[in-house]
Amino acid sequence: MAAISNSLPLKHGLSLWCPQSSALHRPNPSSSLLTFRTFRRCYAAFANDNREYVIVGGGNAAGYAARTFVEHGLADGRLCIVTKEAYAPYERPALTKAYLFPQDKKPARLPGFHTCVGSGGERQTPEWYKEKGIEMLYEDPVKSIDIEQQTLTTNSGKLLKYGSLIIATGATASRFPEKIGGNLPGVHYIRDVADADSLVSSLEKARKVVVVGGGYIGMEVAAAAVGWQLDTTIIFPEDHLLQRLFTPSLARRYEELYQKNGVKILKGSSIKSLEAGSNGHVASVKLGDGSTIEADTVVIGIGAKPAVGPFERVGLNTEVGGIQVDGLFRTSVPGIFAIGDVAAFPLKIYNRIARVEHVDHARRSAQHCVKALLSAQTHTYDYLPYFYSRVFEYEGSPRKVWWQFFGDNVGETVEVGNFDPKIATFWIESGKLKGVLLESGSPEEFQLLPTLARSQPVVDKAKLQKASSVEEALDIVKASL
Ligand SMILES: Cc1cc2nc3c(=O)[nH]c(=O)nc-3n(C[C@H](O)[C@H](O)[C@H](O)COP(=O)(O)OP(=O)(O)OC[C@H]3O[C@@H](n4cnc5c(N)ncnc54)[C@H](O)[C@@H]3O)c2cc1C
Numbered sequence: 001m002a003a004i005s006n007s008l009p010l011k012h013g014l015s016l017w018c019p020q021s022s023a024l025h026r027p028n029p030s031s032s033l034l035t036f037r038t039f040r041r042c043y044a045a046f047a048n049d050n051r052e053y054v055i056v057g058g059g060n061a062a063g064y065a066a067r068t069f070v071e072h073g074l075a076d077g078r079l080c081i082v083t084k085e086a087y088a089p090y091e092r093p094a095l096t097k098a099y100l101f102p103q104d105k106k107p108a109r110l111p112g113f114h115t116c117v118g119s120g121g122e123r124q125t126p127e128w129y130k131e132k133g134i135e136m137l138y139e140d141p142v143k144s145i146d147i148e149q150q151t152l153t154t155n156s157g158k159l160l161k162y163g164s165l166i167i168a169t170g171a172t173a174s175r176f177p178e179k180i181g182g183n184l185p186g187v188h189y190i191r192d193v194a195d196a197d198s199l200v201s202s203l204e205k206a207r208k209v210v211v212v213g214g215g216y217i218g219m220e221v222a223a224a225a226v227g228w229q230l231d232t233t234i235i236f237p238e239d240h241l242l243q244r245l246f247t248p249s250l251a252r253r254y255e256e257l258y259q260k261n262g263v264k265i266l267k268g269s270s271i272k273s274l275e276a277g278s279n280g281h282v283a284s285v286k287l288g289d290g291s292t293i294e295a296d297t298v299v300i301g302i303g304a305k306p307a308v309g310p311f312e313r314v315g316l317n318t319e320v321g322g323i324q325v326d327g328l329f330r331t332s333v334p335g336i337f338a339i340g341d342v343a344a345f346p347l348k349i350y351n352r353i354a355r356v357e358h359v360d361h362a363r364r365s366a367q368h369c370v371k372a373l374l375s376a377q378t379h380t381y382d383y384l385p386y387f388y389s390r391v392f393e394y395e396g397s398p399r400k401v402w403w404q405f406f407g408d409n410v411g412e413t414v415e416v417g418n419f420d421p422k423i424a425t426f427w428i429e430s431g432k433l434k435g436v437l438l439e440s441g442s443p444e445e446f447q448l449l450p451t452l453a454r455s456q457p458v459v460d461k462a463k464l465q466k467a468s469s470v471e472e473a474l475d476i477v478k479a480s481l
Contacts, residue, residue, distance in 0.1 A: 051163070083136070171306050181282065206230050208293075208294050209295065209296075237270050250437070314331045327381045416467045422440045
């Protein structure tokens with residue numbers, strides 16, 4: 001049974017399983033009540049020592065995992081979350097969106113965006129965790145693991161014995177080296193609330209902002225700086241914005257929109273160094289071609305690395321990085337799982353191993369992993385890649401932008417629409433629709449995208465090319481389902 005093979009009782013010392021029984025894994029209310037009382041007695045005896053389920057990392061995936069434990073009636077007194085941050089899990093994408101709105105445009109602040117509000121669930125504030133009997137260890141990162149002893153050691157020296165362990169450590173922002181000014185005051189990286197707070201306090205007094213990186217973080221931060229009416233330049237080495245996904249033509253539409261909003265765009269540019277002024281604060285950005293741009297605030301958005309930190313021994317993937325797992329999020333070590341940004345998992349639909357640094361995968365992988373751990377669910381994860389971004393959404397913005405993409409951006413493309421405000425791009429390979437991006441769609445149109453990308457219908461490319469509107473193009477591909 002999956003429940004037995006997925007989870008391990010504590011191997012050393014006294015087990016938390018009192019009595020040890022696979023029934024503990026099943027969401028059977030009557031048996032849960034019985035074992036819960038017994039467990040509470042054990043728990044009291046081994047407080048701060050043994051834990052039945054431990055999640056390391058308190059981000060998006062951890063929040064959704066906690067909710068799934070609660071739904072199975074297996075959180076109370078059994079689940080512990082150990083996190084580096086001072087906050088209960090929150091919807092991280094907000095940090096470069098509503099969190100960066102200027103003060104007069106109602107910026108988002110905690111507790112407004114704790115998980116799982118992002119998917120329409122209950123808002124999981126610190127009180128929610130208390131009420132549900134989930135132990136939260138804040139600001140105490142795990143620094144080492146002993147796989148044999150099934151123990152974790154935290155920065156403060158706590159030794160935590162676990163029955164089953166879920167690694168949900170996410171990713172860390174890539175940084176510029178210190179020797180080229182990567183740590184100067186006024187240089188920002190955004191991964192957590194503390195980073196976003198520090199950026200907001202810089203934006204409050206900034207005049208000239210340089211954003212390094214043309215990915216979604218760079219695009220979102222540059223759009224936010226426009227909301228603060230700051231002189232903003234975005235610099236990146238590629239030929240166009242969001243090179244990983246956008247076609248050159250699609251990127252051109254967004255670039256024009258940014259330029260209309262006053263953002264200067266420097267493409268194909270490398271950074272030589274970030275230079276300090278006489279006060280030690282960043283004052284300019286030196287480019288590879290020798291030119292210099294004045295800046296009092298620099299935001300670096302050049303990607304992220306999986307936070308494998310203390311868990312390298314659990315088994316890393318050499319191609320995509322991160323911790324290798326199977327379709328049930330099991331690592332090669334029995335009883336240890338990995339989810340979210342840090343997991344390298346089989347992307348079944350395209351038959352490859354992938355790491356996906358997006359919130360939709362964080363949510364779904366957490367739910368899938370915990371269900372497999374706690375119940376007899378054995379079907380493997382079958383994820384359809386989904387990315388989105390929203391920019392220029394503050395009050396008074398002349399043009400709000402919201403795009404969604406589903407599927408794989410492979411093959412030839414057909415673009416329909418004039419970006420006023422709608423546009424759609426279809427990726428077609430061997431006659432089949434593989435991916436679709438839609439800007440400013442209606443809720444019904446956005447809802448159609450995953451069906452299209454998953455079904456991969458054969459489409460009439462010539463007919464699609466002749467479509468005179470996004471609506472007509474969507475009707476054509478819908479008819480081929
Ligand atoms: C600014 C920003 C904007 C984003 N915008 C979008 C977007 O618009 N759309 C989208 O799809 N995705 C977006 N993402 C990506 C999305 O937020 C991530 O994919 C998602 O948060 C991943 O969830 P996770 O739980 O795996 O990692 P995280 O949410 O990063 O959580 C990991 C947690 O683990 C903690 N941690 C790390 N190491 C340890 C340790 N050793 N011990 C204890 N705790 C540890 C971290 O501090 C963190 O709290 C954005 C990300 C960022 C940073």
